[in-house]
Amino acid sequence: MKLISVLSSLVLGVATLSAALPAADYGQSTTTKGCTKPMIRKDWRTLSQKQKINYLDAVKCLMHTPGKKTGIVSRFEDFLTEHQEKTAMVHFNAVFLPWHRLLLYEMERVLRSECGYRGAIPYWDMKQDVADFLASPVLNGRVSFGGNGLPSPDALPPYNTTAGGAITDGWFAGELIHVGIGNDTSPALRNITRNISQHYASAWLTQKQEDTVLSETDFGEFTLSLEGRLQLDPVKYAEIWGVHAGGHRAVGGDMQNAWSSPSDPLFYLHHANLDRIWATWQAANPEDRQWQMMGPIAPRAPFLGTWPYTPPAGNVTLDYVLDLGELGGDRLNVRVARVMDTSGSMPEDDEDEALLCYLYDQLA
Template identity: 30%
Template sequence: MVNSILSFAALALATVPSLVSAAPTTEAWQSTDFPVVDAWMKHKSPGKFRPCTDETIKIRKDFDSMAPEERKAYTDAIKCIASKPSQLDQTIYPAATNRYMDYAVTHVNRTRQVHLSGFFLTWHRYYLHLFEEDLRTECGYTGAFPYWNWPATADNLHGSAVFDGSEYSMSGDGEYVDTGPVVLAPTLSLPHGSGGGCVNSGPFAGWQTTMADIPITYILQGLPLPDTAFQLNQSCLTRDLNTFAAQTWCNYTALDLALESADLAEFDTQINGVLGGGSLGLHSGAHFIIGSPGSSIYVSVQDPIWWPLHTFLDNVYTSWQIRHPDLANITFGTETAVNVPPSANVTLDTVEPDWGYFGQELHTVGDLISTTAGPFCYKYDVQL
C-alpha cells in the first residue's frame, strides 16, 4: 500500500512539470503528413535528427503562383551559386567551371547508380535538399523552393510563368533551329519542338553549359562513364520546348494514374515509362518537354529548370506517399540501373550513394523516406 502511494506520488510529481511546460513541446507541435513513416523513423533513429515543427517547416510552392519578385530572387540565387568557384579537382573535372557545375558533375558521377534503380526517388530528394540549403547558406536565399507544375503548363508552355522568357521566368525556349524529329529509339520519335538553339531570353540568357551529352546506352549496357565525360565542352544553354511531349506524357490523366498507383513498382512505371516501349512516363516525359541538354539522363542538371522539374517529381512522390500511408516507406528496385549488372534489392537500411562534397554524411534510404522527419522539414503548398 505504502509502495503504491509512493509510486503514485512519484508519478504525480513526474507529471507536473510536463503539464506546466506542456503546450509548445516539439512532440505536440510535430507536423506530419506521414504518421506511419515518422513514427517508424522515431523508433528507428531516436534523437538522430532535429524534430520538424510547425515553426521550422518550409513550404515549397508552384513557381507560377509566386510573385514576380519572388521568382527573380530564386533565379538570382541560382546565378549566385554559378558565380562561386568550383571546389572540385580541376585536373579530373575540367567541366566543373563553377559551384553550379559541381552539382551537374556530381550528378553525372552518380547517374548509373541513382536512376532506374531503388535509389532514384530518395537520392534525388536529398540532392534537391542540398541545393536548396546551398541557395540559403551560400547565397542568402530566403524564399520558397519552387516546383514546375507539368500538367498545369502542358497546354501553354510559352505563356507560363516558367517559360515566358521574361526576367521573372526560368528563361524561355531556345532559338528555332530545324533539326528534324527527336529520335529516342527506332520505334519512338517525337516531333521537333519549337526551339532547339540557344536560350537568349530571361535570367539564363547566355548561360553556359560545359558537358557534352552521354548516350543512355551507357546505362542500359552497364558501361562506366566515357573518358571524355568531364572534358570541358563549352556551349550555350539550349532548349527545345516540346508541347507534344507535355500533352502526351505530362497531362492530368497521367498524373492521376501515377498518384493512384497501388504500389511503388507501378508508380515507377508511371513516372519512368517502359524502356523500349512506347511510353516515356510522367518524369521522363517532363525531361523531353525541355529538350537537350535537359532531356539527358546524365547532363540534364546543366539546365537550371532541372531543379523545379525534379521538385515537382518529389511533390508527386510525396503526394503518393501521403495518399498511401501504409506503403509510404516501401522501396522498389535494386542497387544498379535496370539491374545491370544484377545487384541486391534496395531496402530501408541500404546506404545511399554519396552526393560528392555537398553531402556531409551518409544516409540510408530509410533516413530519406519522409519529408517531415530525418534531415527534411518541408511540405508542398498543394498535395496532388
C-alpha cells in the same frame, strides 16, 4: 539524338558569397515525430515577383561561384557533374526517387547558405500548362527561365528545327556551362539549350497521366509508372516515357539528355514536382507507404551505361546508403530511411536522425 551548344567567349565571373543563414531558418529534424519550422515548397506561379527574383538570382549566383569539386568551374556545375557521374546508378532502379530527393535537399541548402536564397526550391506543376506548354509563365517574361532556344538544324522530330539551340531570353540567357554534354565531364564551353515540345507535354504531362501514377498501390509499380516503363522493354513499351522522362522531353534541349539535364535550371523545378508527386502518394496511405521501399539496386535496363563497379544484388531497403560523392562528402552518406519523410520523422525504434524538413504548399 544530337544537342547543339553555342560557344561564347564570355568569362565566368565570381560572385560574392552570402553569409550562411542560421540553421533554424532551414528547419530542424531532430525527433522521430517530425521536424520544427518546415520549409514550404511552392508552385513557381504562386511566388511573388520578389520571391522569383530571389530564387533566380541565387541560381545565377551558383553559376558564378567557384566550384568545390576537383576541377569544376562553378558550384552549379558541382551538382551537374554529380548527376552526370551517377546517372547510371540512380535511374531505372529503386534509388531513383530517394537519390533525387537528396540532391534537391542539398541544392536547396546550398542556395540558402551560399547564395542568399530565402525560400524553398519551387516546383513546376507542368500539368497546369499542358494546353499550351510554350506559353507557361515559367518560360515567359523577364522574370522567368526563358523559352525556346535558337534554331537548330540538328533537331529531330517531333522537335522543330526552329528551336533547340541556346536560350536567348529569360534570366539565364547567355549563361555558360563549362563541362561537356552527356556523361562527358571534361572542360567545355556551351550555352543552355532548349526545344519545347507540345507533343510530349500533351502525351505525358496531363492530369490523367498523373492520376495513373498515383493510382499505383506499391512503391515498385509507382516508381516505374512515374519514371517510365520504357526501361522494362524498349520494344513492348516503346514511347512509354512516364511523367518523369515526359517532362524532360517536353522541355527538350539539355533537359532531354539523361546525364547532363541539370545543365538547365528547370531540372530542379521538374524534379521538385516529381518529389511532390511521391510525397502525395505517400500521404494517401501513410501507414502503408511512408516507409515503403522496394525494387532493385541494379538498373532494370543498361541503357545509361555501366557502373564503376558491379551493382550489388538484391533490393533497395531503408538501410541502403545514398551518397552525393564529392558534392556531399561523408555528411551526405545517408540511409534511405533518413529521406523517406519530408517532414522529418523516422520509423519507430529507428535511432537515426531524419535529414529533411519541408512540406509542399499543396499535394498533387
